[in-house]
Amino acid sequence: MTAAPQPSPPKTTLYCSSCGHESPAEGDWIVHERFDTASVDCPDCGTEITRRRRFDRPPIVASTTAATEAWTASWTHSCTGLTRLWRSLLV
Ligand SMILES: [Zn+2]
Numbered sequence: 001m002t003a004a005p006q007p008s009p010p011k012t013t014l015y016c017s018s019c020g021h022e023s024p025a026e027g028d029w030i031v032h033e034r035f036d037t038a039s040v041d042c043p044d045c046g047t048e049i050t051r052r053r054r055f056d057r058p059p060i061v062a063s064t065t066a067a068t069e070a071w072t073a074s075w076t077h078s079c080t081g082l083t084r085l086w087r088s089l090l091v
Pocket of ligand 1: 042
């Protein structure tokens with residue numbers, strides 16, 4: 001057997017800058033999906049944590065890695081196939 005170990009990606013935690021609420025990216029955040037955008041809002045105070053255009057590929061920029069990870073995780077609930085596509089594009 002020569003299977004290499006597959007390190008699992010670290011859990012991404014999102015924080016609300018307004019009230020300090022914290023939860024995993026796949027946690028209790030409120031996701032608002034619209035025609036061409038989707039936002040993630042704080043369940044406690046309603047502050048928008050992040051927003052993405054739904055049909056764009058995530059930008060491959062180091063500074064957005066955390067947000068991209070969070071967004072990818074948030075999509076896992078509703079669109080696992082798209083998540084796989086994104087991950088394949090990011091690698
Ligand atoms: Zn909040």
